[in-house]
Amino acid sequence: MKKTNTDTRSTPQRLMLFGLMALVMFGAGRTVRATLITNAVIDVTDYSSSYINGSDQRVTRNTLDGILTPPAQTNWETANAEANNPSITYFLNNLYTLNSITIYNGTDGGSSRAFSNTLIEVSSDWGKTWATQSIQNLTSTAYPTTNPGQAVSNTPVNATQVRITQLSANKINVGLAEVQFDASRNLTKSSLITGVTATASSYYGGRVPNNCCDGLNKFTTDAELQWLSSAEPLPWITFNLGSIKTVNHLTIYNQNTPGYIRDVATFVISNSLDGVTYTPVTNPLDGTTTFSIKTSRGTDASGNAVYLGNIQAKYLKLKTLTKYGADNYTGLSEVEFWIAPRRGSMVTIQ
Numbered sequence: 001m002k003k004t005n006t007d008t009r010s011t012p013q014r015l016m017l018f019g020l021m022a023l024v025m026f027g028a029g030r031t032v033r034a035t036l037i038t039n040a041v042i043d044v045t046d047y048s049s050s051y052i053n054g055s056d057q058r059v060t061r062n063t064l065d066g067i068l069t070p071p072a073q074t075n076w077e078t079a080n081a082e083a084n085n086p087s088i089t090y091f092l093n094n095l096y097t098l099n100s101i102t103i104y105n106g107t108d109g110g111s112s113r114a115f116s117n118t119l120i121e122v123s124s125d126w127g128k129t130w131a132t133q134s135i136q137n138l139t140s141t142a143y144p145t146t147n148p149g150q151a152v153s154n155t156p157v158n159a160t161q162v163r164i165t166q167l168s169a170n171k172i173n174v175g176l177a178e179v180q181f182d183a184s185r186n187l188t189k190s191s192l193i194t195g196v197t198a199t200a201s202s203y204y205g206g207r208v209p210n211n212c213c214d215g216l217n218k219f220t221t222d223a224e225l226q227w228l229s230s231a232e233p234l235p236w237i238t239f240n241l242g243s244i245k246t247v248n249h250l251t252i253y254n255q256n257t258p259g260y261i262r263d264v265a266t267f268v269i270s271n272s273l274d275g276v277t278y279t280p281v282t283n284p285l286d287g288t289t290t291f292s293i294k295t296s297r298g299t300d301a302s303g304n305a306v307y308l309g310n311i312q313a314k315y316l317k318l319k320t321l322t323k324y325g326a327d328n329y330t331g332l333s334e335v336e337f338w339i340a341p342r343r344g345s346m347v348t349i350q
């Protein structure tokens with residue numbers, strides 16, 4: 001039988017190709033540089049202890065908008081009612097080695113509205129335990145035209161979350177302009193599950209269950225783009241992930257319609273492989289079967305990170321136990337499902 005050789009390239013061409021492949025595999029591909037974690041890969045949970053909720057909302061996400069200078073509307077700033085130890089928490093969505101954390105102090109008028117004595121804590125276990133990374137006294141400048149960043153951590157540390165707390169008492173309307181995280185390694189890589197569908201115990205008009213798992217409009221305040229129960233204060237919703245997945249965590253964007261408080265407060269979540277047998281998931285952070293999320297407020301609909309551990313599921317059923325607000329309607333804006341990280345599989349190259 002005649003042997004057929006379909007590779008018509010000359011030997012020099014093959015050597016050149018081999019060299020190119022070697023360069024990609026062992027040259028450029030090995031050049032690991034620090035990468036700045038940006039808004040695109042940080043999923044910020046609404047962990048700011050408070051914020052100014054006026055015509056201009058000085059919300060958590062403003063510290064990730066890339067604007068380091070005034071106006072104050074591009075800052076996060078705490079509300080008048082909160083005077084003691086306000087904090088802001090970042091959920092990084094993966095486990096990173098952070099080389100440094102840089103804070104750009106608040107730009108709303110100088111030291112009275114900027115952070116001073118500041119505690120930086122990190123968690124590397126999705127929020128179960130926290131460790132002090134550093135305590136620093138930050139400086140501030142009134143209405144800076146350029147805002148110098150202040151490195152508050154230069155010791156590499158593994159982190160899934162970072163919490164920044166102003167330690168001084170009796171200090172209202174304090175805030176930060178921006179926070180940046182520099183990471184050399186992405187130790188784990190979570191990925192988003194798409195194509196999720198949902199059914200629920202009830203829904204109101206066009207505010208159907210699929211609205212909260214279609215991957216769209218997670219920050220919306222339009223009621224018609226969210227899921228809402230119908231005359232049922234404690235509804236359930238079941239999500240179909242399409243196939244069995246190992247789920248690491250959820251990001252839940254609570255019901256968010258100005259003028260109405262209709263958010264989920266606490267819930268049980270059960271997993272199922274077949275849609276028939278459901279088992280309540282144990283909360284990895286406290287050992288109970290109850291999970292809780294924060295109410296959304298105005299246009300600040302930042303997501304709530306809900307860490308599940310690594311559970312197997314094709315279906316996940318969320319049953320509301322308690323709700324915010326007093327009426328008989330409850331719902332969610334959006335739920336994101338994240339596949340379990342693959343430890344040690346990623347090196348981020350910029």
Ligand SMILES: [Ca+2]
Binds near residue numbers: 065075
């Ligand atoms: Ca900003």
Ligand SMILES: [Ca+2]
Binds near residue numbers: 213214216218333
């Ligand atoms: Ca949606």
